[in-house]
Structures are given as C-alpha cells and as structure tokens.
Amino acid sequence: MVYIVGLLSIVFLALAFMVFGRLTNVMKGVSTPEVGEEQYGTTSNKLNGAMFMVFLVLGVIAATWSFVHSTQYFLPEASSEHGRRTDTLFWVSMAIVTGSALLTNIFLFYFAFKYQYKNGRRATYYPENHKLELYWTVTPAVVMALMVFTGWQAWRDIMSEAPAGAQEVELIGKQFNWIARYPGIDNNKLGNYNYKLIDNNNDTGIDFSDENAFDDFTNTTELHIPVGKPVLIRIRARDVLHSVFIPHMRVKMDAVPGMPTRFWFKPEKTTEQMRNETGNQAFKYEIACTEVCGRGHFSMKMNLVVEDEDSWKKWCAEQKPLLTSYPEYASRIPSNLRAKAAKYLPAADSTATASAGGAATAGNASLR
Amino acid sequence: MATESAVSTLSVHDAEHDHHEELSFLRKYVFAEDHKTIAKQYLISGIIWAIIGISFSVIFRLQLGFPQLKLEFLRPLIGNWIDETGKLSPDFYLALVTMHGTIMVFFVLTAGLSGTFSNFLIPLQVGARDMASGFLNMLSYWFFFLASMLMFVSLFLETGPAAGGWVVYPPLSALPQAHMGSQMGMTLWLSSMALFIVSQLLGGINYITTVINLRTRGMSFSKLPLTIWAFFLTAILGLISFPVLLSAALLLIFDRSFGTSFFLSEIYVAGEALPNVGGSPILFQHLFWFLGHPEVYIVMLPALGITSEIIATNSRKPIFGYRAMIASMMGIAFLAFIVWAHHMFVTGMNPFLGSVFMFLTLIIAVPSAVKAFNYITTLWRGNIRFTPAMLFSIGLVSFFISGGVTGLILGNSALDIQLHDTYFVVAHFHLVMGASSAFGLLAGVYHWFPKMFGRMMNEKMGYVHFWMTFIGIYCIFFPMHYIGIAGFPRRYYAFTSNDFTKNIFQDMNSFISIMAVITFSAQFLFLYNFVYSLIKGKKATQNPWHSNTLEWTTPVVPGHGNWPGEIPAVYRWPYDYSKPGAKDDFIPQNVPYSATPESNLPHENELISLEKAIEAQNYNDQFKQPH
Ligand code: HEM
Ligand SMILES: [Cu+2]
Numbered sequence: 001m002v003y004i005v006g007l008l009s010i011v012f013l014a015l016a017f018m019v020f021g022r023l024t025n026v027m028k029g030v031s032t033p034e035v036g037e038e039q040y041g042t043t044s045n046k047l048n049g050a051m052f053m054v055f056l057v058l059g060v061i062a063a064t065w066s067f068v069h070s071t072q073y074f075l076p077e078a079s080s081e082h083g084r085r086t087d088t089l090f091w092v093s094m095a096i097v098t099g100s101a102l103l104t105n106i107f108l109f110y111f112a113f114k115y116q117y118k119n120g121r122r123a124t125y126y127p128e129n130h131k132l133e134l135y136w137t138v139t140p141a142v143v144m145a146l147m148v149f150t151g152w153q154a155w156r157d158i159m160s161e162a163p164a165g166a167q168e169v170e171l172i173g174k175q176f177n178w179i180a181r182y183p184g185i186d187n188n189k190l191g192n193y194n195y196k197l198i199d200n201n202n203d204t205g206i207d208f209s210d211e212n213a214f215d216d217f218t219n220t221t222e223l224h225i226p227v228g229k230p231v232l233i234r235i236r237a238r239d240v241l242h243s244v245f246i247p248h249m250r251v252k253m254d255a256v257p258g259m260p261t262r263f264w265f266k267p268e269k270t271t272e273q274m275r276n277e278t279g280n281q282a283f284k285y286e287i288a289c290t291e292v293c294g295r296g297h298f299s300m301k302m303n304l305v306v307e308d309e310d311s312w313k314k315w316c317a318e319q320k321p322l323l324t325s326y327p328e329y330a331s332r333i334p335s336n337l338r339a340k341a342a343k344y345l346p347a348a349d350s351t352a353t354a355s356a357g358g359a360a361t362a363g364n365a366s367l368r
Numbered sequence: 369m370a371t372e373s374a375v376s377t378l379s380v381h382d383a384e385h386d387h388h389e390e391l392s393f394l395r396k397y398v399f400a401e402d403h404k405t406i407a408k409q410y411l412i413s414g415i416i417w418a419i420i421g422i423s424f425s426v427i428f429r430l431q432l433g434f435p436q437l438k439l440e441f442l443r444p445l446i447g448n449w450i451d452e453t454g455k456l457s458p459d460f461y462l463a464l465v466t467m468h469g470t471i472m473v474f475f476v477l478t479a480g481l482s483g484t485f486s487n488f489l490i491p492l493q494v495g496a497r498d499m500a501s502g503f504l505n506m507l508s509y510w511f512f513f514l515a516s517m518l519m520f521v522s523l524f525l526e527t528g529p530a531a532g533g534w535v536v537y538p539p540l541s542a543l544p545q546a547h548m549g550s551q552m553g554m555t556l557w558l559s560s561m562a563l564f565i566v567s568q569l570l571g572g573i574n575y576i577t578t579v580i581n582l583r584t585r586g587m588s589f590s591k592l593p594l595t596i597w598a599f600f601l602t603a604i605l606g607l608i609s610f611p612v613l614l615s616a617a618l619l620l621i622f623d624r625s626f627g628t629s630f631f632l633s634e635i636y637v638a639g640e641a642l643p644n645v646g647g648s649p650i651l652f653q654h655l656f657w658f659l660g661h662p663e664v665y666i667v668m669l670p671a672l673g674i675t676s677e678i679i680a681t682n683s684r685k686p687i688f689g690y691r692a693m694i695a696s697m698m699g700i701a702f703l704a705f706i707v708w709a710h711h712m713f714v715t716g717m718n719p720f721l722g723s724v725f726m727f728l729t730l731i732i733a734v735p736s737a738v739k740a741f742n743y744i745t746t747l748w749r750g751n752i753r754f755t756p757a758m759l760f761s762i763g764l765v766s767f768f769i770s771g772g773v774t775g776l777i778l779g780n781s782a783l784d785i786q787l788h789d790t791y792f793v794v795a796h797f798h799l800v801m802g803a804s805s806a807f808g809l810l811a812g813v814y815h816w817f818p819k820m821f822g823r824m825m826n827e828k829m830g831y832v833h834f835w836m837t838f839i840g841i842y843c844i845f846f847p848m849h850y851i852g853i854a855g856f857p858r859r860y861y862a863f864t865s866n867d868f869t870k871n872i873f874q875d876m877n878s879f880i881s882i883m884a885v886i887t888f889s890a891q892f893l894f895l896y897n898f899v900y901s902l903i904k905g906k907k908a909t910q911n912p913w914h915s916n917t918l919e920w921t922t923p924v925v926p927g928h929g930n931w932p933g934e935i936p937a938v939y940r941w942p943y944d945y946s947k948p949g950a951k952d953d954f955i956p957q958n959v960p961y962s963a964t965p966e967s968n969l970p971h972e973n974e975l976i977s978l979e980k981a982i983e984a985q986n987y988n989d990q991f992k993q994p995h
C-alpha cells in the first residue's frame with residue numbers, strides 16, 4: 001500500500017506537470033486572441049471538458065478500489081444488539097446516499113462535458129419547469145422521510161429507559177483516564193456520591209453516609225460487564241467534558257460535569273468469543289474518549305471485558321470494596337449504619353475508628 | 369418639503385464633489401470608506417489568514433501522516449513546541465487544530481468571503497454609489513483587523529493559543545488549570561471573537577440596509593441577482609445568530625474571570641473541588657450551535673450565490689428555477705435556526721429533543737438538494753465556457769453534493785451515535801462546507817478580478833490550479849470517510865493508544881497528508897497568478913464575460929461612486945442569456961424591453977409600458993452623479 005500511495009502521488013504530479021506543459025505549449029502556439037466572441041471553442045476548453053469525464057471515470061474506479069481495500073479495516077460486526085440494527089441502517093442509508101451522490105455527480109460532469117462551448121451554437125433558453133422542480137423536491141423528501149423514520153424508531157428504542165434488571169455500572173471520566181465504579185456484590189446498588197468528597201483514595205467521591213456505598217468498588221484499568229444482559233452505564237465527569245466511546249458496541253455518550261448521563265446496551269459477545277471470531281488472541285474491547293479533554297485526550301482509554309455472568313460474578317467477588325481498602329473512611333459513616341458497615345472493615349478497626357477525632361487524623365495522615 | 373431637501377442634498381453633493389480628489393493616502397487606502405477598497409482589504413486579509421490557517425493543517429497532517437517523522441526542521445518556526453526528541457507537543461497539536469478551525473471558519477470563510485464579495489458586489493450589482501454607511505463599513509473592517517491582531521498575537525504566547533477545539537466547549541475552555549490552551553490564549557480568543565462579532569454585525573447591518581434601501585430604479589427584489597439574494601440572507605442569518613455567540617463568549621469570560629457558574633458545576637480539578645454549582649456545560653453548546661449551525665450556511669450561502677451567477681454566465685443560460693433558488697435559500701435560512709442540536713445528539717440531551725432535531729435536520733436537506741439539481745439543469749443544453757471561475761463553480765457543486773449527502777447520515781441521530789466526533793464528520797463538513805465555500809471564494813476571485821483590478825487573471829494557470837486543487841481535495845477528504853467508519857476519533861494527536869486504531873490506515877493517513885501538502889503547494893500557483901496578474905495581467909475589457917449584471921456597466925475600474933454619470937435603471941432580470949431571437953447571447957439588465965422587441969416574450973411586451981415609470985422613479989438622490 002505504501003508503494004501504491006507513492007506511485008499514485010508520482011502519477012498525480014506527473015499528470016499535473018503534463019497538463020501544465022501542454023497548456024503552456026498551447027499558450028505559446030496560439031497567441032490568445034483578444035477577449036471577445038469566439039475564443040472559447042479552443043483546445044483548453046475541450047481539454048477541461050474532457051478532464052471532467054476522465055476525472056469521473058478515474059474517480060469512480062479509485063473510490064471503488066479504495067472502498068474495497070478499506071473494508072478489511074472497518075470494525076467487525078457490532079457486538080451489541082442495537083449496534084447491529086444501526087449498522088444495517090447505516091449501510092442501507094449509505095447505499096442510498098452514495099447512489100444519489102454518484103448519479104448527480106455523473107449528470108454534473110457529463111453535462112459539463114457534453115454541453116461545452118461550440119462556436120456558433122446557442123444555449124437553450126430554459127428558465128424553469130415547475131413540474132420538474134416539484135418532482136425533485138418531493139422525491140428526496142419522500143426518500144429522506146423513510147430514512148428518518150426508520151432512524152427515529154431505532155433512536156427511540158436505543159434511548160428508551162433501560163429495562164428493569166439491567167446491570168448498572170458507573171463510568172467516571174477524568175483527565176486522562178476512566179474510572180469504573182461497581183455497585184458491589186451485596187446489594188448491587190450504586191451508593192451516593194458527592195464531588196466534594198473526592199480525594200486521592202476516594203477518586204469517585206463515594207459518599208459513605210449512604211449504606212449502598214459500603215460494598216462499592218472501583219477500578220481504573222478495566223470495565224467488566226456480563227454478556228447477554230442489558231447493561232446500564234451511568235456516566236459522569238469529574239473535571240471537563242469527556243465522551244464514552246465503545247466502538248465495537250456502537251456506544252457513545254458524553255460525560256458531563258454536573259450532569260450525569262447514561263447509555264444502556266446489550267453486549268452479545270464475550271471478549272473470548274471475539275478472540276475466536278477475529279482470530280486475534282490479543283483482541284480487547286476498548287473504551288476511548290471522543291470529546292477533546294486536553295493534552296492526554298488521545299490516550300485516554302480503558303479496556304472493556306465482557307464475560308459470561310458466572311465469571312463476571314466471580315470477578316466481582318474478588319474485588320475489594322473501597323471501604324475495605326481504606327477503612328479510615330469509616331469515620332464518615334453515621335453511627336446508626338456502623339453496624340451494617342462492620343463486615344467491610346477489618347475487625348479491629350471498626351471499633352478503633354469509632355472516635356471521629358482519630359479518624360480525622362488518619363484521613364489527614366493518608367493525605368500526606 | 370421632500371423636494372426641498374432633495375434639492376439641498378443635491379447642492380451639497382455638488383459642493384462635496386469638488387474637493388473630492390484630495391483624500392489623503394490614509395483615508396483612501398487605509399481607513400477607506402469606499403466599499404471596493406474595503407472589499408480588497410478583506411480579500412487580502414482573508415488570503416493571508418488562509419495561508420496561515422492551511423499551513424497549520426499541514427503541520428498537524430504531518431504529525432498524523434508520519435508519526436515517526438522528526439519535525440526538527442519546524443523548530444525555527446514553532447520553537448519549543450517541538451520537544452528534544454523532535455516530536456510535536458500534544459498541547460500544540462490541539463492548539464493547531466483549534467486555530468485551524470477558528471481561522472478557516474471565521475477569518476477566511478466568513479470575513480474573507482462575505483467581507484470581500486458582499487462589500488464588493490452589493491453596491492455594484494444593486495446599482496448603488498456605495499454602502500449605506502461607508503463609515504460603519506470602515507469600522508467593520510477595522511474591528512475585524514483588531515480581532516485578527518489579537519488572534520495573531522495569541523499564537524506567540526508561551527502557553528500557546530486557545531486549544532480546546534474551535535467550539536471551545538467549557539469546562540475545558542473555562543479552566544486554566546485543566547489545559548494549557550485555556551490560559552491566556554483562551555482569553556485572547558474570546559476577546560478576539562467578541563471584536564469579530566462586532567465587526568460582523570456592523571457589516572451585516574450595512575449589507576441589509578444597502579440591499580433594502582439603495583437599489584437602483586427598477587431593481588425590484590424579483591430582479592436581484594442570486595448573489596445579492598445570498599448575501600442578503602447571509603447577513604440576516606449573521607445578524608440574528610452572532611449575538612448569541614457573543615453572549616456565550618461573554619458568559620464564558622465571566623465564568624473564567626469573575627467566578628460565575630453559568631457553565632460550571634461540580635468540578636474537581638487539579639486536586640481541588642471548585643465551589644461552582646448549578647451551571648450547565650450543555651447550555652454553552654446550545655448557545656454555540658445556535659450560531660454554529662447558521663454559521664455553516666453563513667459560510668456556504670455566499671459561495672452558492674457566487675456560483676449561481678458564474679454558472680449562469682458561463683453556461684450562457686438563465687439559472688434554472690430562479691424563484692426556486694430564492695425559495696430554497698429562504699428555506700435554508702429559516703431552517704438553519706432550528707437544527708442546531710443535531711451537533712449534540714449524544715451530549716445527554718433529552719432523547720425526545722434529539723428526535724425533533726433529527727426531523728428538522730432532514731427537512732433542511734430538501735432545499736439543499738433542490739439547489740444542486742437546479743445547478744445541474746442549468747448546465748443542461750448550455751454552451752459552457754470553462755473559465756477558471758466556471759471550473760471552480762462546477763467543483764463546488766460536486767463537493768456540495770458529495771459532502772452534503774453524508775449529512776443525511778449524520779443527521780440521523782441513531783447513526784450519529786457511532787459517527788459523532790469521528791473522521792466521518794471531518795470528511796462531511798470539509799467537503800460540504802470547507803472545500804465548497806473555499807471554491808466559491810476562488811471562483812469569485814477569478815470571476816471578478818477584472819472588475820476589482822482591471823486586469824485578467826491568467827487562465828492556464830487557473831486551470832492547473834483548479835485541477836490540482838479539485839483532485840487534491842477529493843483525495844484528502846474522501847478517504848476520511850473510511851477512517852471514520854473504522855471509528856477513528858477526531859482531534860487525536862496519535863492513534864497509538866487504542867488497538868482499534870493502532871497499525872491500521874497508517875498508509876491511508878500518509879496518503880492524505882501527502883495530498884494535503886501537494887494541494888497546499890498548488891495554492892501558491894494561485895497566489896503567483898494573483899500577484900502576477902495584478903501587475904502584468906492582460907488589461908480587461910468592460911464586460912469580459914459578457915455578463916448581464918450591473919457591475920459590468922461601470923467603467924473598467926470603477927471610481928468612487930461607481931458610475932461616472934447617472935446610475936443605470938434596471939428593466940429585466942439578470943439571466944437573459946441566449947434568449948431566442950436576440951442578437952447577442954446576453955441582454956444586460958439595463959437594456960429596456962422596448963429596445964429588444966425581437967426577443968421579448970409576450971408578457972414582457974406588456975412591461976414596456978412600465979419603463980417610463982421606472983425611469984421617473986427617484987427613491988433617493990444618489991442617481992444623478994457620484995458624490
Ligand atoms: C444536507 C444537509 C446537512 C445535514 C443533514 C447535515 C448534518 C450534520 C450533522 C448531523 C452534523 C453533526 C455531526 C456530528 O458532529 O456528529 C454535521 C456537522 C457539520 N456540518 Fe453538516 N449537514 C448538512 C449540510 C451541511 C452544510 C451545507 C454545511 C456547511 C455549509 C455543513 C457543515 C457542517 C459542519 C461544519 C459540521 C461540523 C461541526 C463540528 O463538529 O465541528 N453541513 N452536519
Ligand atoms: Cu477525555
């Protein structure tokens with residue numbers, strides 16, 4: 001391909017010089033007549049007319065070839081239910097619009113070529129034709145209406161409320177990585193958060209005065225989700241705009257500071273399955289950022305692991321709740337909930353941290 | 369009373385006329401109030417900005433096309449933005465992308481295009497001595513100049529110019545601690561844009577007033593050339609939408625400097641939680657795109673107007689569907705205001721709003737399609753002369769179609785989920801907006817160069833320039849569709865971090881970059897031609913293209929006041945080309961029907977009786993002589 005590129009560039013340059021050379025010859029040969037009546041039926045006019053046809057033919061060939069060549073690099077079949085639907089819509093719409101663009105371009109270039117200047121000929125005085133105009137206003141309108149309608153149905157379904165029982169996870173964007181927060185294995189509910197509670201250890205601002213938060217755990221390298229079951233991603237951002245982009249799932253949604261967003265989808269192929277299908281044992285689903293967020297925007301990524309429900313559960317069970325990793329946060333737990341939190345705290349600690357003062361020092365110490 | 373004042377202005381004009389020649393150099397060429405001089409000032413500024421803006425894109429294309437390339441040789445130009453290992457800094461990459469977008473959209477395709485041709489053509493084509501207010505017009509240019517200076521200075525800051533993308537979404541653009549480009553560079557960007565908007569408003573008011581009030585006798589709206597219709601509607605679009613951008617910019621300035629929270633809420637950055645709550649970053653996007661979408665038509669409509677004129681003239685045919693063209697432009701201008709949120713389908717906006725905007729967006733495609741069909745039908749059975757201006761106009765139509773159809777894909781919110789902020793969008797808008805309207809600008813320069821400078825541009829160089837640019841642009845932007853379908857996000861410094869972009873399409877990206885360099889080089893041919901023809905070009909005749917519009921009835925180089933004597937009256941529409949029965953294949957607008965009995969259509973014979981009335985009209989006394 002590199003060679004083809006080089007070759008093409010050279011051919012292009014050579015062509016340009018040839019045309020230029022020819023034109024200057026023409027220029028020298030015939031001293032251009034004064035600007036006036038009959039100067040337009042000249043060689044350069046014919047050349048330009050012919051060039052449009054050449055461009056059309058070569059252009060169509062180049063476009064076809066490059067398309068066929070590029071398909072191998074397109075994303076594999078969507079791994080989510082809605083993704084396959086939008087893919088179908090996309091390719092059908094692409095076929096329609098490519099067809100119409102091609103057709104209109106053909107008319108454009110062909111007419112330019114066909115009706116180029118001929119000495120003594122007169123153009124047809126043809127200022128309007130209402131019927132024609134009506135046709136070509138209505139036809140695109142109808143075709144577009146169909147395209148929109150199917151698109152709208154898909155959009156409505158994709159954006160509908162997540163089905164009951166969808167597995168929730170939270171994805172938080174920050175400069176320049178993603179943080180996943182899981183609802184934990186005990187209650188499967190995400191606890192409250194507050195951006196003012198964010199610090200080095202509690203990087204998602206989990207609010208431990210909410211009992212649902214006790215078993216929440218976080219992870220900055222991988223997002224694990226179960227296959228075959230709706231997954232609802234709750235999305236937020238800590239600092240600036242980011243955008244969750246999971247190309248293989250056809251998922252994209254902005255992460256907005258101060259305004260949580262969400263996207264639900266149903267992954268249908270595990271990472272393992274994709275490895276076998278693509279024949280690439282290193283295959284990974286990825287989450288990229290598609291809203292410019294600063295210097296590290298291009299490298300802001302996280303891997304997505306899709307696995308069957310059992311191994312997903314097993315993986316979750318192996319994770320340590322944040323409270324367990326940093327028991328000093330126990331000081332934030334209101335006294336009436338302490339008992340419930342006990343199981344996430346090291347046995348000795350649960351009493352030691354009962355005094356608020358001690359915890360505050362512990363917290364400060366950890367900050368230093 | 370009325371006659372009295374008319375008489376007195378007359379005598380004032382007489383008196384003024386005498387000491388007219390003594391304009392100082394400064395008043396004549398620098399703080400000029402003559403619309404033609406201001407147009408040239410805009411044109412030159414636009415060209416300079418275009419060189420800067422496009423060379424930025426060439427630099428970041430080098431980074432994308434040849435990530436391993438050592439860019440040491442750029443160090444003299446951009447200094448320490450090249451690090452010790454010869455790599456471009458990612459911060460500066462974003463700065464380049466941002467400045468490229470800002471410069472091209474606002475300074476080249478808005479100021480350079482509208483500023484040049486609205487200023488130059490409105491008075492000449494409607495038959496006016498000058499703009500309604502020469503003074504405001506002068507102010508408009510100098511506000512633009514100030515805006516330019518601020519933006520230019522920002523390029524040399526140690527922390528670099530603004531770098532959050534041309535859309536400058538907060539919070540990134542509001543938080544200096546989050547991004548180097550949100551420091552002083554952003555302050556200058558916002559100040560510059562505020563001045564720029566003032567300039568646009570001053571210009572726009574003038575265009576609108578001139579078109580409404582200063583048309584010559586007989587120049588009814590139904591006889592206006594499509595160029596004027598386009599400039600007129602463009603000015604209205606700008607007048608309504610630019611103030612909204614100004615308010616967005618001002619609110620952002622407040623958030624940055626005065627501690628307000630219009631766009632900021634619940635932010636933890638650089639190790640601290642900010643106190644701001646209650647603001648909405650999405651609000652900024654709504655405000656921005658309320659201008660942003662009309663802006664794309666502010667950029668495109670003048671180019672389409674210019675194209676209409678050039679295609680009709682060089683096909684020697686009336687533009688097909690004159691009224692449909694006006695109607696579709698009006699439709700576009702109206703719809704342009706109610707589709708903005710198609711840029712925001714996946715921002716978390718209410719999905720119901722997404723549905724509404726999807727329907728509205730696809731409606732706007734209908735008038736756009738009608739315009740394309742009308743251009744093509746104008747070529748049908750024409751007698752086409754391929755002047756460079758005509759070539760660029762045909763190229764424009766081709767880009768407009770090829771880039772426009774992908775709008776139908778992107779406007780479909782379900783499909784936009786995957787494509788938003790990928791190279792597919794980049795391909796779409798560069799073809800439909802960037803390339804098309806740049807071609808409109810170039811076509812206009814080739815076409816009206818004789819009227820601007822009294823000399824012809826070299827045609828052969830024009831041909832080569834056209835073919836290199838036309839092919840080059842398709843080679844650059846067409847492949848970007850593929851890259852976008854493969855999911856490549858835009859505004860990425862490198863594609864090395866993700867497996868789905870790593871190691872694929874590198875050769876395609878190199879190809880694109882090579883074509884970008886070649887296409888950029890081809891523009892120097894145009895520059896050379898421009899300068900060369902300015903000095904040595906063949907002397908132009910009064911009406912070199914045998915065109916119908918009024919500007920060609922002025923002297924070869926029109927002086928102050930445009931027509932030495934009375935301003936011609938107008939009797940017919942501007943598109944009487946190749947009329948059956950007529951002697952020549954064109955009949956200028958100022959030729960009365962009574963002079964062309966051989967070619968009049970039945971209903972036109974009836975109009976002969978109105979000629980006396982047209983001649984007697986005297987809207988205001990600018991007609992008798994130049995002031
Ligand atoms: C056929 C009618 C058109 C439709 C339906 C359409 C639709 C769209 C949509 C939906 C987007 C947003 C894509 C995204 O960010 O995901 C978009 C982007 C854009 N369009 Fe169009 N478009 C049309 C024509 C035009 C025209 C005529 C112009 C310019 C003259 C234009 C200029 C742009 C620009 C500049 C952007 C990108 C802005 C950015 O994100 O930086 N479009 N278009
Ligand atoms: Cu990001």
Ligand SMILES: [Cu+2]
Pocket residue numbers: 660661664707708710711
């Ligand atoms: Cu838009």
